[in-house]
Amino acid sequence: MTQFLQALLSGLLLGGFYGVMVLGFSVLWGVMGIINLAHGDFLMTGAYLAWLMFRTFNLDPFISLVLILPLMFVVGYALQKILLNRLIERPRLATLLVTFGLSISLANLHKILYTADPRNVPVAYNGSIELWGISVPIVKAIVFFIALGMMSLLHLLLQRTRLGKAIRAAAQNKNAAKIVGIDIDRVYAITAGICIALTAGAGAAISPTQAIFPFMGQPFTLKAFTITVLGGLGRIPGALLGGMVLGITEVMVATYVPGIGTNFGVALSLILLVVILIVRPQGLSSGLRPMNEDRS
Amino acid sequence: MKLHKNSKKQTEKKSFLKKWGGLILWILLLGFLALYPYTKVSGIQLFSATQVFMLVTLASNWNLIGGMTGYIDFGHTVFFGVGAYMMGILVTQAPLAFAPRLSFWQALPIAGLVALLLAVSLGWVTLRLKGSYFSIAMLGTFAATREIVRILRPLTGGGAGLDLPPVLNRLGEYYFMLAVMAIVVSSIWWIRRSDFGLSLLAIREDEIGAEMRGINTTLHKLVALAIAAFFTGITGAFWAWQNTYIDPDVVFLESRTVEMVMTSMLGGLGTVWGPPLGAVVLYSIQNIVWSNLLNYHLLALGILLIFLVLFMPEGILGKLGDRSSISAIRLIQRWQKRR
Incomplete structure (x- = not known):
């Protein structure tokens, strides 16, 4: 029983992290229709930034989040203005190829900058506390609450502000949004900025809990895709729910199926994706735009 | 319908040279390549030529599903890897009690067929959908297969890999790969002109329209992927034999997928002669410009x-x-018009 509860807790904590990790991917897809294959690599960039600040200034990763978020917002804004804007009207083929190229470039750029050696951020409080016989890892719990906070903030931004209204309008119908006077390029650039910042922030947040290396990104891209299909495009509760499903399944399999260990995550999310596609080919919920929309 | 605007141009009879010129050049080139080992060449030159043939074969296969059908496959290396591992397992281990160890020629078709089966079972799920599911699912399959190969230690040797019996025969390797390349590129030339190939192009340009004209899009996509996977599996099996050592990291190499994509893009997406041209250009660039900057x-x-x-x-x-003679151009012109 204790083992089960322990696994459930680990799954929940992991799921919360997945929920915030997926937001950038999901909103970018929902608003602009861009499937960002470089998603995991932006997460890796965030983790490396946190490591860099920890090493040079001895800055705690959760404090350096305050610096990383605005920095990566600017990066995302510029990326949209320079690169992604050229892709919006093109078929998915071009988008996929460019983001794939971006992914490879980013991963190998980091390999050149920091070598392929795995790095870690050993924070002082990287232990766990006992609660009713279950050990709660402190860092992962902090990540979980930060994730919930970020999700609530994004939810408020999208639902309660004029900017959020503009973003949702741009997602629903671009031309109609233009007609009512929304500066679509600016809205897109801000959205991309938010998405990239969130992704890098998620990377920075988990930097104390796992090894950081240049090619760590790809599994996250794949998991993000599965979770988005599970939870709907740009739907924040859906992202959280999908993240929980994947997180708990992953931990349960690692706990109860012998001989597999924790490195089975990608295969598991792939199996989950295939099952969803067989059962409900149109995706579970639509969110900001219909999932099966074909732009080419 | 956009297709009808050009219909007059298409029905005009193409000149003889336009229709057959590429094939004639290709046959001449193959003839020259078949005689190439009789000129004074070193083993290294034969080996490099074999590598170029392999790149042409892989890229042509990728181009069939990625370029002609428009379904970008970011995990095509998985078929290469499955072929390589089937060869490795069948040649070095006896996985079933009654089955003896096989020779190269016995294992080769099995490796291709297993890759084909994997493609069909994957495509059956992901190719029914439009959009980008296929691309990501293939990327996932690639990463997942690498994990699974690591976990199945008794069969695949896990991270330690498998050693194949070393048989060094540069000349035999050269002719084998030349033959595979000739078969693949010639079949793609034929496919491009057949009804099947035209249906693939129709799927790429307007999938809903193609469906309305009575094309069974799912079946067409599935067959295209199956053909591409079969020959990629064969190439992978050959590579395992040539390299005499396989482990998950050297077989499931992401850069191999990147090279397939790049070769097709460079030569011309969805064209028959694009991948061979792109392979030569890419290989030259890699060897001349980047050989000193391996990291970059x-x-x-x-x-x-x-x-x-x-x-x-x-x-x-x-x-x-x-x-106007290159079909991909029409698609691209459409992109540019929209911008």
Whole structure:
């Protein structure tokens, strides 16, 4: 029983992290229709930034989040203005190829900058506390609450502000949004900025809990895709729910199926994706735009 | 319908040279390559030529599903890897009690067929959908298969890999790969002109329209992927034999997928002669320019891919050739009009 509860807790904590990790991917897809294959690599960039600040200034990763978020917002804004804007009207083929190229470039750029050696951020409080016989890892719990906070903030931004209204309008119908006077390029650039910042922030947040290396990104891209299909495009509760499903399944399999260990995550999310596609080919919920929309 | 605007041009009879010129040049080139080992060449030169043939074969296969059908496959290396591992397992181990160890020629078709089966079972799920599911599912399959191969230690040797019996025969390897390349490129030339190939192009340009004209799109996509996977599996099996050592990291190499994509893009997406041309150009660039900067190789490839898509999506053939004769051009012109 204790083992089960322990696994459930680990799954929940992991799921919360997945929920915030997926937001950038999901909103970018929902608003602009861009499937960002470089998603995991932006997460890796965030983790490396946190490591860099920890090493040079001895800055705690959760404090350096305050610096990383605005920095990566600017990066995302510029990326949209320079690169992604050229892709919006093109078929998915071009988008996929460019983001794939971006992914490879980013991963190998980091390999050149920091070598392929795995790095870690050993924070002082990287232990766990006992609660009713279950050990709660402190860092992962902090990540979980930060994730919930970020999700609530994004939810408020999208639902309660004029900017959020503009973003949702741009997602629903671009031309109609233009007609009512929304500066679509600016809205897109801000959205991309938010998405990239969130992704890098998620990377920075988990930097104390796992090894950081240049090619760590790809599994996250794949998991993000599965979770988005599970939870709907740009739907924040859906992202959280999908993240929980994947997180708990992953931990349960690692706990109860012998001989597999924790490195089975990608295969598991792939199996989950295939099952969803067989059962409900149109995706579970639509969110900001219909999932099966074909732009080419 | 956009297709009807050009219908007059299409029904005009193409000149003899336009229709057969490429094939004649190709046969001449094959003839020359078949005689090439009789000139004074070193083993290294034969080996490099074999590598180029392999790149042409892989890229042509990728081009069939990625270029002609328009379903970008980011995990095509998985078929290569499955072929390589089937060869490794069948040659070095006796996985079933009653089955003896096989020889190269016995294992080769099995490796191809297993890759084909994997493609069919995957495609059956992911190719029914439009959109990008296929691309991501293939990327996932690639990463997942690498994990699974690591976990199945008794069969695949896990991270330690498998050693195949070393048989060094550069000349035999050269002719084998030349034959595979000749078969693959010639079949793609034939496919491109057949009803089947035209249906694939129709799927790429307007999938809903193609479906309405009575094309069974799912079946067509599935067959295209199956053909591509079969020959990729064969190539992978051959590579395992040639390399005499396989482990998950050298077989499931992401840069192999990148090279397939790049070769097709560089030569001309969806064209028959694009991948052979692109392979020669890419191989030359890699050997002349980047051989000193090995670290920057993939970074440069990634940046080059972005620039190609943005500024030269029609590839070298599209830039050089008669624009109307290359089908991909119409698609690209449509992109440009929209911008």
